[in-house]
Amino acid sequence: MAVKGLIEDLLRSNAMNYEEGRLDILGIPGVVIPAPTYVKLLEEIVERTDTDLMEMLFETGKYHGKIAVDDVGRGNKTTRRQFVEQAINTGNVMGMGELKVEKYEPEGILLVSITDSPLNEFFKKSDSLPDDQVIHYFFRGVMHSISENLFDSEIKSSEEKCQNLGDEKCVIKCEIL
Numbered sequence: 001m002a003v004k005g006l007i008e009d010l011l012r013s014n015a016m017n018y019e020e021g022r023l024d025i026l027g028i029p030g031v032v033i034p035a036p037t038y039v040k041l042l043e044e045i046v047e048r049t050d051t052d053l054m055e056m057l058f059e060t061g062k063y064h065g066k067i068a069v070d071d072v073g074r075g076n077k078t079t080r081r082q083f084v085e086q087a088i089n090t091g092n093v094m095g096m097g098e099l100k101v102e103k104y105e106p107e108g109i110l111l112v113s114i115t116d117s118p119l120n121e122f123f124k125k126s127d128s129l130p131d132d133q134v135i136h137y138f139f140r141g142v143m144h145s146i147s148e149n150l151f152d153s154e155i156k157s158s159e160e161k162c163q164n165l166g167d168e169k170c171v172i173k174c175e176i177l
């Protein structure tokens with residue numbers, strides 16, 4: 001994945017805009033949070049509340065995916081399939097790991113992989129976050145919303161494999177219900 005070239009394309013097309021104190025990606029203001037800080041935030045939530053953290057991450061990811069679809073996807077002229085690639089590329093730029101579409105069947109299956117998510121290392125080090133289950137609920141939520149748009153249908157999603165469990169890469173599966 002030529003992420004460097006993609007960043008240059010984004011800058012050239014003004015899809016990524018930086019001014020003093022402000023970073024916009026595809027027109028949406030962004031805040032860069034280092035992975036250890038993000039994981040610390042999750043730890044604080046787990047330690048201070050009895051929230052179902054993974055469910056919370058999934059719902060937040062779905063919200064993020066809806067913003068992408070509503071604010072970005074519907075405003076540009078790409079096909080829904082091309083929008084998936086654009087979203088995947090943007091995730092790469094934002095440092096979510098190496099993201100890749102593994103399989104796409106227009107009848108209603110999308111498989112996306114994540115390799116080397118920066119969160120893995122910090123989840124592993126944490127005493128309060130789980131190390132015996134799949135963890136990429138936020139990203140699954142994002143792909144859940146994007147797949148609903150892609151297939152124009154209710155879908156179900158699951159993380160079939162996860163590097164947190166020792167798998168070679170994480171695999172998110174979205175399919176039509």
Ligand SMILES: [Zn+2]
Nearest residue numbers: 136162163170
């Ligand atoms: Zn995973």
